[in-house]
Amino acid sequence: MHASCETGHKNPFDTTTAAMIVLDAQGRVTGWSPAARNLYGADTRDVLGRPVSEVLRDVRAAGDTLQGLGTAGAPAPGDAWTERRTVRRPDGALVETVLRVFPVEQDRGRPAWVVMAAASDRYEKWVTDQSMLSGLFTQAPVGLSVYGPDAHLNWANDVVQQVMGWRPGEWEGQANRVLYPHGSILSPPDYHEVEEVLEEVLRTGEAVLDVHWRGPTPATCAYHRVYSCSYFRLQDDAGHPLGVCAASVDITDRYEAQARLALLSRASGIGTALDVGKTAEELAELVVPDLADSVRIEVAESVLAGEEPPSSASGAPTGLQLMAERTRSAASVAQSDALLGVIGSGPTTENRRRLALPLLLGGSTLGTVTLRRQPPRAPFTEGDGALAEELASRTAVCVDNARRYVREHTTALKLQRDLLPRGLPQPSGIELAHRYIPTTGPRGVGGDWYDVIPLSGARVGLVVGDVVGHGVDAAATMGRLRT
Known part of the structure; x- marks a missing residue:
């Protein structure tokens, strides 16, 4: 076997990447994979036939659990265990590793052993990833759903099933439009149906984040909820799409608060x-x-x-x-x-x-x-x-x-009407008619005024004036000027 160069997030004890060491019933090394050579720096010819307790001696431990392999106190064939040890390479460097030891049956019923070894840092990272995924699946308040290439729901975690009020088996293999017939996308405006998002993610491989979806759920059909949903493609090691994972978070309270603030903002109009x-x-x-x-x-x-x-x-x-x-x-x-x-x-x-x-x-x-x-x-x-x-x-x-x-x-308006002449004189030789319409717009009453003044010698003075400004002050000024 040849170890894969791309380990990614694989199990560190995967047979294609882990260092594999095969032991006989007496605990002697009978198999040494290329990955073991890369990890521990020893060639196959230098380790074959030697006791494993010597080849993988733990330089930081007083005792050695591998010493018992091949002796009367060896673990039973059905037992397996995991342990950590620090091994010194031939070049003097120390290698922190994790071993997983399990027995296999050989001819005549004699047990042999297989030791899978991986670097401690890679093992720790993998354990952390698995713990994070487990917490995400079982403890985090995030709804996780997996849709197949046909946009049918294949898997959902407990959060989704509890929120939706689904009974076991009634949702598996159902299309999104069947599961959520009354839901709709609020934003972004580019999408109208969830199927459009699923198709795009499957086609392009690009994640689509923070899609606001609104709709009722079977558990609370009388009320609508709002969820922020993010979609990303699932694919195998060769890059072939397997489906789409949707992660959803209930943001109804936050959405309503933002909508109220937006409504207050529009109230300035x-x-x-x-x-x-x-x-x-x-x-x-x-x-x-x-x-x-x-x-x-x-x-x-x-x-x-x-x-x-x-x-x-x-x-x-x-x-x-x-x-x-x-x-x-x-x-x-x-x-x-x-x-x-x-x-x-x-x-x-x-x-x-x-x-x-x-x-x-x-x-x-x-x-x-x-x-x-x-x-x-x-x-x-x-x-x-x-x-x-x-x-x-x-x-x-x-x-x-x-x-x-x-x-x-x-x-x-009342002041202006009171200050304007109640009646006009009727001098001989001319006929007078008058009408005044005050301003009705937002600027208010102005300072417009008029009057007729009889003069000597059969003359008449006709006066029309306009005071700059509007309102009570303009009307009062008009009265003083007219006087």
């Missing part, structure tokens, strides 16, 4: 205009369908008129006016990326499917926001409630800004 109705529409568009199935936003009529809002101590405000209402559709859910309500991390302690939140600012109540969820979506969790309260608080600030603008706009 609320209140782009000093208009209560538009602000309410922006909030409704933000929360449906990502946070709720439906939303209803109502604002007190006193707020719409620019008056001071009622105190929150007086309870819910009266005279509420509907400003925005929205209900999700199946298409809107399919197109949404966050899908907080659709995901749901599981049942909550309270079956909260309705959240009624006041639009509070200081000690005043400006209105109410009502959010609802319908089955099969999960009820609102504590995290959902905190997010809804933050959105309601931001909306209340925007609504109050719009209220203040309405109040200032109304005040400036």
Whole structure:
């Protein structure tokens, strides 16, 4: 036998790579492989016929367990053992090795022995690898699945079987689309089905990492979970593909937290205009369908008129006016990326499917926001409630800004109308007509004004003016100039 040059992660006692030493019933060396020569530095002609206890003497041990081979105290033919020893090579170098000794039957029932030897460092690495794999299979919270070249599931560890609630044998040999009929890929957008990922990994040999998959499981069919899945190809020593291994980790909680942060980030777009109705529409568009199935936003009529809002101590405000209402559709859910309500991390302690939140600012109540969820979506969790309260608080600030603008706009408009002439003189020789339309845009009332002044000699002065600026200050300046 000739040792393979590519040992990789093979068993160090594999017959193609390990040093092999054959002993007769008296413990003398009768076989010495090329790998043994490379490991211990001794030629075959120098070791054949010599006692193994002499050839593989442990320079760091007082006793020698190999001394008993071939004597009356030798281990029984069925026994085998593993031991470590340090052997001095002919060139003086010390070799740390691990021996695995086991008996084989010879003619006339006399036992002979085979010693498999490997360098200690390689043995330690292999033992560590095996321990790591064992822990990964049995203890780590990572789901491991192996798909064959036909994309059918051939093997799954205990984590996958427990999460999926599978009974023994019902999943083996099944296609992915049969096992997960309601699952879908959230990201990356290049993939739509898991089969596409499996085919690409099998074809190219390149791993595909961190694919976000969402779907229900048989064990929790009422709720959706999100998993981060990574796929890599399995192949034999010759490089021929054997299948694809998928490693999955449940990231539902982390995904929901990130989605909530993204929703809060998008909330900065609320209140782009000093208009209560538009602000309410922006909030409704933000929360449906990502946070709720439906939303209803109502604002007190006193707020719409620019008056001071009622105190929150007086309870819910009266005279509420509907400003925005929205209900999700199946298409809107399919197109949404966050899908907080659709995901749901599981049942909550309270079956909260309705959240009624006041639009509070200081000690005043400006209105109410009502959010609802319908089955099969999960009820609102504590995290959902905190997010809804933050959105309601931001909306209340925007609504109050719009209220203040309405109040200032109304005040400036009234002031301007009061300062403009209530009636114009009708001098002889001309006929007068007038009309004034104040600004309605976000810049507010300006300082525009007009007047007619009768002069001597049948003359008339016609005056039109515009004060730079807008609002109450511009209107007041207009009054002084006109006077």
